[in-house]
Amino acid sequence: MTRDASRPSRPASPTFSPLYRQIKDFLIRSLEQGEWGPGDAIPSEGELAVRFSVSQGTVRKAIDEMAAENLLVRRQGKGTFVATHSDPRSFYRFLRLVPDNGKAMPTVSDPFYCESIAATPEVAAALGLKAGDRVLLVKRLLRFDGEPVVFDEIYLAADLFDGLTLERLRGGDRSLYSLFESDFGVRMINAEEHLRAVAADAQSAELLGVGSGDPLLLVERTAYTYGNKPVEWRRGLYCTRHHYYRNDLG
Amino acid sequence: MTRDASRPSRPASPTFSPLYRQIKDFLIRSLEQGEWGPGDAIPSEGELAVRFSVSQGTVRKAIDEMAAENLLVRRQGKGTFVATHSDPRSFYRFLRLVPDNGKAMPTVSDPFYCESIAATPEVAAALGLKAGDRVLLVKRLLRFDGEPVVFDEIYLAADLFDGLTLERLRGGDRSLYSLFESDFGVRMINAEEHLRAVAADAQSAELLGVGSGDPLLLVERTAYTYGNKPVEWRRGLYCTRHHYYRNDLG
DNA sequence: GAGTGGTCTAGACCACCAC
DNA sequence: TGGTGGTCTAGACCACTCG
Numbered sequence: 001m002t003r004d005a006s007r008p009s010r011p012a013s014p015t016f017s018p019l020y021r022q023i024k025d026f027l028i029r030s031l032e033q034g035e036w037g038p039g040d041a042i043p044s045e046g047e048l049a050v051r052f053s054v055s056q057g058t059v060r061k062a063i064d065e066m067a068a069e070n071l072l073v074r075r076q077g078k079g080t081f082v083a084t085h086s087d088p089r090s091f092y093r094f095l096r097l098v099p100d101n102g103k104a105m106p107t108v109s110d111p112f113y114c115e116s117i118a119a120t121p122e123v124a125a126a127l128g129l130k131a132g133d134r135v136l137l138v139k140r141l142l143r144f145d146g147e148p149v150v151f152d153e154i155y156l157a158a159d160l161f162d163g164l165t166l167e168r169l170r171g172g173d174r175s176l177y178s179l180f181e182s183d184f185g186v187r188m189i190n191a192e193e194h195l196r197a198v199a200a201d202a203q204s205a206e207l208l209g210v211g212s213g214d215p216l217l218l219v220e221r222t223a224y225t226y227g228n229k230p231v232e233w234r235r236g237l238y239c240t241r242h243h244y245y246r247n248d249l250g
Numbered sequence: 251m252t253r254d255a256s257r258p259s260r261p262a263s264p265t266f267s268p269l270y271r272q273i274k275d276f277l278i279r280s281l282e283q284g285e286w287g288p289g290d291a292i293p294s295e296g297e298l299a300v301r302f303s304v305s306q307g308t309v310r311k312a313i314d315e316m317a318a319e320n321l322l323v324r325r326q327g328k329g330t331f332v333a334t335h336s337d338p339r340s341f342y343r344f345l346r347l348v349p350d351n352g353k354a355m356p357t358v359s360d361p362f363y364c365e366s367i368a369a370t371p372e373v374a375a376a377l378g379l380k381a382g383d384r385v386l387l388v389k390r391l392l393r394f395d396g397e398p399v400v401f402d403e404i405y406l407a408a409d410l411f412d413g414l415t416l417e418r419l420r421g422g423d424r425s426l427y428s429l430f431e432s433d434f435g436v437r438m439i440n441a442e443e444h445l446r447a448v449a450a451d452a453q454s455a456e457l458l459g460v461g462s463g464d465p466l467l468l469v470e471r472t473a474y475t476y477g478n479k480p481v482e483w484r485r486g487l488y489c490t491r492h493h494y495y496r497n498d499l500g
Numbered sequence: 501g502a503g504t505g506g507t508c509t510a511g512a513c514c515a516c517c518a519c
Numbered sequence: 520t521g522g523t524g525g526t527c528t529a530g531a532c533c534a535c536t537c538g
Contacts, residue, residue, distance in 0.1 A: 018526060044504060055528045060505090068318070070500055076505050077535030094499045191499040196490035197447035197465035215447035215465035221499075240446035247497055249344045249441040249471075250320055268507060294523060305509045310524090326524050327516035 019054055024062040026052075031071065031082060032226040038084035038181050042072065045080070071189065085177040085188065092175055094191055094223070097149065097238060098246045105145040109176065111169040113139035116158055123155045126222050126233035134158035138169065141207060149243055151207045154234040160186055177223075186231055191223040195245065200237070208239045217245060269304055274312040276302075281321065281332060282476040288334030288431050292322065295330070321439065335427040335438065342425055344441055344473070347399065347488060348496045355395040359426060361419040363389035366408055373405045376472050376483040384408035388419065391457060399493055401457045404484040410436050427473075436481055441473040445495065450487070458489045467495060 017025075027042070036042050045063065049056045063080055066072045070090075073081045083090065092107060099105055117137050124131040135155045142150035154176075156164070161184050168183065169176075180186045196218040205212040217238040225231050238245065267275075277292070286292050295313065299306045313330055316322045320340075323331045333340065342357060349355055367387050374381040385405045392400035404426070406414070411434050418433065419426075430436045446468040455462040467488040475481050488495065 020526075046504085055530095057529090058527060061526085063505095074505065075536090077503080077537080079504060096497075096499075193497045193499060195445060195467065195495040195497065197467040197488075198490075199465050213463075215449050217445065217447040217467075238447075240448075245445035247346075247443045247445065249346075249443060270507075296523085305511095307510090308508060311507085313524095324524065325517090327518080327522085329523060 020058050020061040020065075023048070023052055023054070023059060024065055027062060027066060028071070028226065034185065036082050038082050038187060039086065040082050041079040042082065069189075085175055085181050091178070094177070094188070094221070096245050096247060097144075097243050099144060099243050108143045108146075108173070109140055110143060111138055111140035111166060113137070114164065114166040114169060119155070123233055127155065127157050127230050129157065136161055136164055138164075140169075144243065147242070148208050149239050150236050151204050152234055152236045154232060156232055160184060160231055186225055188223045188232065189225055191221050194220045196220075198237075204237045208237065210239055210241070216240070219245070269302075270308050270311040270315075273298070273302055273304070273309060274315055277312060277316060278321070278476065284435065286332050288332050288437060289336065290332050291329040292332065319439075335425055335431050341428070344427070344438070344471070346495050346497060347394075347493050349394060349493050358393045358396075358423065359390055360393060361388055361390035361416060363387070364414065364416040364419060369405070373483055377405065377407050377480050379407065386411055386414055388414075390419075394493065397492070398458050399489050400486050401454050402484055402486045404482060406482055410434060410481055436475055438473045438482065439475055441471050444470045446470075448487075454487045458487065460489055460491070466490070469495070 030036065042048075043051070045056050045059045048059045052059065063072060063074070067074050067080075070083055070093075073083050073087075075081065085091070085093065095107070115137055116134050119127070119129050119131055119133045119135045121131045123129075123135055124133060127135065129135070136158050138152075138154040138156070140152050140154070141148045142152065161180070164184070169179070172179070174182075177188045180188065197215055198218045200208070200210055200212055200214045200216045202212050204216060205214060208216070210216070217240050219234075219236040219238055221232070221234045221236065222230050223232040223234075280286065292298075293301070295306050295309045298309045302309065313322060313324070317324050317330075320333055320343075323333050323337075323339075325331065335341070335343065345357070365387055366384050369377070369379050369381055369383045369385045371381045373379075373385055374383060377385065379385070386408050388402075388404040388406070390402050390404070391398045392402065411430070414434070419429070422429070424432075427438045430438065447465050448468045450458070450460055450462055450464045450466045452462050454466060455464060458466070460466070467490050469486040469488055471482075471484045471486065472480050473482040473484075
């Protein structure tokens, strides 16, 4: 890694970062550039140590942090793998809705609208675009055990999701993020949600089978890919009659 | 630590846990028993290594995990300290409400009720008590910049908070958890929240200055101390007209 | 048995902090 | 100046997985 030849010496540069940090950054850049795809194994710790001319412990620390951030998944005896939304273990990783009776219910996504529109100022700001830029708007219902529970309006930067159509969305029973990942090479890394209580408008009430004016949970989500780049903004209305939004505070 | 004298050998016991795990467990038990109080420094890594007859790296791994779980706080050059709710850095650590305009507002807790009551089945279940056991009920308003935003009903296991009165609650401008920690030796470690959208009842509407039937964010929280023991359950109604509940998804 | 991640050691030096 | 956490090394052995 970037370091002068006389090993034990340290650059006193103001932008100094430790070796394991440089390795981590390198690995993240490699993921960004698709060096290894979702689900693939990355090289073993030993091999990376040789490649970077550092000890295995240093590589380990870099990978440890990335595993803690859900970028990589370690599997003892097998290797270290690039995290993927296609893995059942993290299928609806960002969905915090839980039925009151605890049972894990079959979740079905039912998209019914997909068009290219001009970004509103609100959407443009969230996605780092200019107002009027093209974005894709997807509308869908999420059903738990048949019952409609979430109405989502999903905005996507059009240039990243070129060719996305309602047909492709309605294809398999994968999660949206799984499809984005495999078909468009866009991997959602983390997200931030803003929650509010609002009164149902006529359309949402109709779709969710509640009365107009009934309280709904409004969930606005911005989702980020590598480099904290926002690539999705969604506005979801959750019916919380028989479900709740679960959050663990550390 | 528990391990036979012939060092390199490993007990093949079915309940084997690695050395750093045993050290971590020991440290947690020490915290539980008040060996070191909130804000205190724990012994240095070197000293603990000697005490447990392990290398510093092993102690380090134990402490690393505890720091990641917010049980300890590392400060380079100074030492490792027991986390505390009295520290400004984690004053309202569990409060996720944020004003729309981003400004950090002065948050004021205004308790107006504190009585001992018999636990309802719901409260008893949450706190691991029997229905009818004594619990303390505290009601309070939370104001942001003078404006009432949260109405909390807080239930506490009576035996742990003996002597808690409205006067003591109204004392300083510390957070509740800071007071629980210093006055009753009960430290909140983590919590789980269940969120729903509900319609305001008459009392809540009055207190929060909204219309009866207006949508409010219902936040039910169970808070745990060491050993995942539930010690508080609260029902909060959040007015989300000018504030939102912020959640980061990893 | 070969390869991978998981644990552990003993020792080195650096960066930060307080006195 | 001495003590603390932060980084890094070189090497050992263990536990798990798979062919």
